[in-house]
Structures are given as C-alpha cells and as structure tokens.
Amino acid sequence: MRASQEDFESAMNQVKLLKKDPGNEVKLRLYALYKQATEGPCNMPKPGVFDFINKAKWDAWNALGSLPKETARQNYVDLVSSLTSSSESSTQVKPGADRGQQEYENLVVTSEDGITKIMFNRPTRKNAISTQMYQEIMLALKAASKDDSTITVVTGNGDYYCSGNDLANFTDIPPGGVEEKAKQSAIMLRDFVGTFIDFPKPLVAVVNGPAVGISVTILGLFDAVYASDRATFHTPFSHLGLSPEGCASYTFPKIMGPAKSCFSFQATEMLIFGKKLTAGEACAQGLVTEVFPDSTFQKEVWTRLKAYSKLPPNSMRISKQVIRNMEKEKLHAVNAEESSVLQERWLSDECINATMNFLSKKAKL
Numbered sequence: 001m002r003a004s005q006e007d008f009e010s011a012m013n014q015v016k017l018l019k020k021d022p023g024n025e026v027k028l029r030l031y032a033l034y035k036q037a038t039e040g041p042c043n044m045p046k047p048g049v050f051d052f053i054n055k056a057k058w059d060a061w062n063a064l065g066s067l068p069k070e071t072a073r074q075n076y077v078d079l080v081s082s083l084t085s086s087s088e089s090s091t092q093v094k095p096g097a098d099r100g101q102q103e104y105e106n107l108v109v110t111s112e113d114g115i116t117k118i119m120f121n122r123p124t125r126k127n128a129i130s131t132q133m134y135q136e137i138m139l140a141l142k143a144a145s146k147d148d149s150t151i152t153v154v155t156g157n158g159d160y161y162c163s164g165n166d167l168a169n170f171t172d173i174p175p176g177g178v179e180e181k182a183k184q185s186a187i188m189l190r191d192f193v194g195t196f197i198d199f200p201k202p203l204v205a206v207v208n209g210p211a212v213g214i215s216v217t218i219l220g221l222f223d224a225v226y227a228s229d230r231a232t233f234h235t236p237f238s239h240l241g242l243s244p245e246g247c248a249s250y251t252f253p254k255i256m257g258p259a260k261s262c263f264s265f266q267a268t269e270m271l272i273f274g275k276k277l278t279a280g281e282a283c284a285q286g287l288v289t290e291v292f293p294d295s296t297f298q299k300e301v302w303t304r305l306k307a308y309s310k311l312p313p314n315s316m317r318i319s320k321q322v323i324r325n326m327e328k329e330k331l332h333a334v335n336a337e338e339s340s341v342l343q344e345r346w347l348s349d350e351c352i353n354a355t356m357n358f359l360s361k362k363a364k365l
C-alpha cells in the first residue's frame with residue numbers, strides 16, 4: 001500500500017511534535033523529500049557557494065534526481081515513522097557510545113523490530129564510499145553481528161543505492177606516496193570484503209536505486225537482494241582501468257552461469273565489458289532475488305522483512321552457516337587475490353587517467 005495524502009499530512013504534523021531534534025542530516029532529508037513529494041524534481045536555480053544553508057537544501061533536493069513524487073511521499077512517511085518510533089520503541093544505534101566517540105558520519109544505523117538497518121547516507125555524492133565510510137560500514141556490521149537483531153539490512157538514502165568507491169579516495173595520498181596508498185587500500189579492501197564473507201546473520205540488501213562498482217560486486221555475498229525497478233547494476237571496471245573485487249570474479253560466474261558450465265558469458269559481459277543490467281535483468285541472472293515496483297518497494301520489502309525477522313534467530317544463523325561455510329575458505333582466497341591484483345591496477349596509467357578524467361569532470365560512467 002502506498003502512503004496516501006492523509007498519511008503524508010499526518011507525518012508532517014508528527015515532525016512538528018518530535019521531542020528530539022533529529023539533526024541536520026535528517027532535517028535536510030525531510031526537506032528534500034517534502035519538496036520532491038510536493039513539487040517533483042528540483043526546479044530551483046543552484047544557490048551560490050557561500051549561501052551555505054540554501055546550497056545544502058538545494059543539494060539534498062537535487063540529489064533525489066527523478067525520484068517519483070509518490071515514492072518521495074512514501075519515503076517521507078517512512079522516515080517520519082522511523083523517527084517517531086525511534087524516539088519511542090526502537091534504538092538509534094550509536095556506535096560512538098561503544099567506541100567512546102561520535103556517531104557515524106556517513107551511515108544511519110537503526111535497530112527496530114529485530115532488524116538492524118545500515119543505511120548509506122551520503123546522498124549528495126550518490127552514496128559513494130569514502131575511506132572513512134568503508135571503516136564505518138565495517139564497524140556497523142561488526143556491531144550488528146553482536147546485537148539483538150535477527151536480520152541485518154543494507155540500503156541507501158536518496159535516489160541511489162550507492163555509486164561505488166568514492167573516486168576521490170585516489171587523491172588522498174599519504175607521506176609514503178602512491179605505492180603506500182595502494183598497499184593500505186588493498187588491506188582495507190580485503191578487510192572490508194572479509195567482513196561480508198564472515199557476517200554470521202542473514203544479510204539483506206534493499207537496493208533502492210542504481211548500484212555501481214563495489215556496491216554491486218558484494219551483493220554476491222548477501223543472503224537476499226531486493227531491488228526497486230529503478231535500480232540498475234553496473235560494474236564499469238574496464239572503463240576505470242580496474243578489475244573485479246568483492247569476490248565477484250568467483251560469485252558472479254557461479255550465480256549467473258548455466259548449470260553445466262563453470263563459465264558464464266553474462267558475468268564476463270558485466271565484469272569485463274561493463275554491461276549495465278536493469279533490475280529485471282539482474283533478477284533473471286540470479287543476482288537479485290526479487291524486483292518490486294518503485295511505488296510500493298519500501299512498503300512491500302519492509303513488510304516481508306518484518307515477518308522474516310520473527311523467525312527463530314538461531315535456526316536462521318545456523319542455516320546460513322550450513323549454506324555458506326563450505327565456501328568461506330575459497331571466498332577469502334579469492335578476496336586476497338582480487339585485492340592484490342587491484343593494488344597493481346591502482347598504480348596503472350589506465351586507472352590513473354580514468355580517475356583523473358572523472359575528477360576533472362571530463363567523464364562520467
């Protein structure tokens with residue numbers, strides 16, 4: 001069921017009654033969803049760089065791209081509902097409390113109804129994963145593996161699920177130079193992917209929009225992938241002078257390959273030639289579990305997840321172990337090999353030129 005105009009108006013009233021300030025990120029998100037729901041895609045001229053507040057509002061609204069009005073209305077209602085319930089029954093997970101530090105900067109993590117939701121939260125960068133965000137995702141997954149929840153969900157805020165690795169990560173060169181950066185990055189990548197391989201509970205991706213690069217490859221390590229029909233799946237590694245990561249060199253041919261073959265042309269067309277798949281195509285290839293119309297996506301998926309979260313948690317965890325454990329050693333070996341190949345690739349002219357072209361706005365995907 002879609003949120004009605006009445007639901008929307010009621011949510012607007014609830015926002016005024018919130019006891020706790022939800023913080024600037026959430027307020028910007030509410031503003032953007034409200035504008036999108038009532039006026040459609042951003043239609044204001046871009047404010048000047050020094051007009052900080054209006055620029056932030058414009059960025060947040062503009063980041064919603066062509067998100068349909070009905071979806072924005074539904075997302076607004078869902079967000080307000082998560083805010084009201086988080087101040088009542090749910091816990092807004094504050095890993096900073098565990099770490100004795102601040103909250104996540106690039107994620108919103110909530111725990112409710114037996115589900116821990118890890119939401120990528122850099123909508124103005126299409127949820128590109130910065131170096132800090134890789135660390136935060138690892139921390140959030142480790143916390144979720146130990147908390148009371150039954151299921152862990154990964155999703156994105158805004159019109160994108162995730163645009164993959166933040167290409168600006170390539171510009172942050174430490175004193176040891178670019179070789180040192182490549183070495184550190186290979187270790188970080190191996191740890192990052194390793195956290196998904198070892199994750200002990202059912203892990204579900206709720207792919208709310210386009211997914212690129214590493215956010216696509218790691219889907220092969222999830223237990224279910226639900227996608228909006230707006231989502232696309234793109235791994236433009238050759239365009240960027242790169243090679244596959246996230247164990248996709250192993251999982252994709254396995255997922256997409258015909259039963260009698262050890263090789264899959266669908267997987268190579270994605271991973272070598274960068275073919276972008278629609279949600280329907282990704283589902284036909286087995287990378288996506290089920291596709292939902294964008295207008296009902298959030299409602300249908302969360303209803304289903306809430307039902308699944310009531311199943312006995314130990315049984316689900318053990319079933320996952322039985323299904324996945326035989327593969328773990330192989331997956332860690334593939335992960336180590338892919339990370340080591342990429343360490344070389346990052347230093348190649350092909351990769352450096354492609355990254356510079358993107359960062360100097362000469363090229364997009």
Ligand SMILES: CCCCCCCCCC/C=C\CC(=O)SCCNC(=O)CCNC(=O)[C@H](O)C(C)(C)COP(=O)(O)OP(=O)(O)OC[C@H]1O[C@@H](n2cnc3c(N)ncnc32)[C@H](O)[C@@H]1OP(=O)(O)O
Nearest residue numbers: 125126128163164165166167169182185213214346364365
């Ligand atoms: C030696 C050091 C190595 C360090 C490596 C660390 C470890 C990495 C491990 C994994 C390696 C790679 C795997 C990958 O993920 S490869 C895929 C990388 N992603 C991309 O190539 C996507 C690039 N983005 C785009 O092509 C487009 O932005 C888009 C996603 C198609 C969206 O286009 P749009 O027109 O709808 O929106 P746009 O205006 O471009 O985006 C809004 C702003 O967001 C910025 N942005 C978007 N995506 C990224 C990104 N991936 N990295 C950095 N910035 C991104 C975009 O530039 C816009 O910014 P601005 O408003 O113009 O300032």
